[in-house]
Amino acid sequence: MKEDKTALARRPLADVSLKDSNFLFKHIRNKQTDKAKTLLNELLLKKKSLEGRYFTKASKRIIELIESGESNAEAKGLDKEKLFIKHAQANKSFGFMLPKSRWSHRGRKAKICELKLELEER
Numbered sequence: 001m002k003e004d005k006t007a008l009a010r011r012p013l014a015d016v017s018l019k020d021s022n023f024l025f026k027h028i029r030n031k032q033t034d035k036a037k038t039l040l041n042e043l044l045l046k047k048k049s050l051e052g053r054y055f056t057k058a059s060k061r062i063i064e065l066i067e068s069g070e071s072n073a074e075a076k077g078l079d080k081e082k083l084f085i086k087h088a089q090a091n092k093s094f095g096f097m098l099p100k101s102r103w104s105h106r107g108r109k110a111k112i113c114e115l116k117l118e119l120e121e122r
Contacts, residue, residue, distance in 0.1 A: 009069030
């Protein structure tokens with residue numbers, strides 16, 4: 001029987017844009033977790049930009065997701081230095097209107113999506 005060398009991490013109600021998270025997932029897919037975290041930290045610190053944007057909120061949430069996946073992998077007994085991002089996906093979640101009383105915010109939809117991340121030991 002084949003040994004399972006993958007670990008999962010999910011965030012069902014992430015308050016980030018679906019478009020931004022899919023864009024960042026495209027850039028970190030099939031990379032080592034350390035390299036992916038350094039890229040996202042450089043975006044947070046505004047040392048590097050992707051297409052002229054920094055994606056600070058989405059980078060912060062994805063870093064939290066990667067760290068959660070790494071801790072899940074350690075609980076399974078996998079080596080933290082050998083982890084790669086095998087699968088990264090963002091799906092649309094339910095939508096609702098923001099409950100603000102100001103006229104400028106009335107009727108604005110909230111940006112909520114579901115983030116999934118699968119790490120693999122190679």
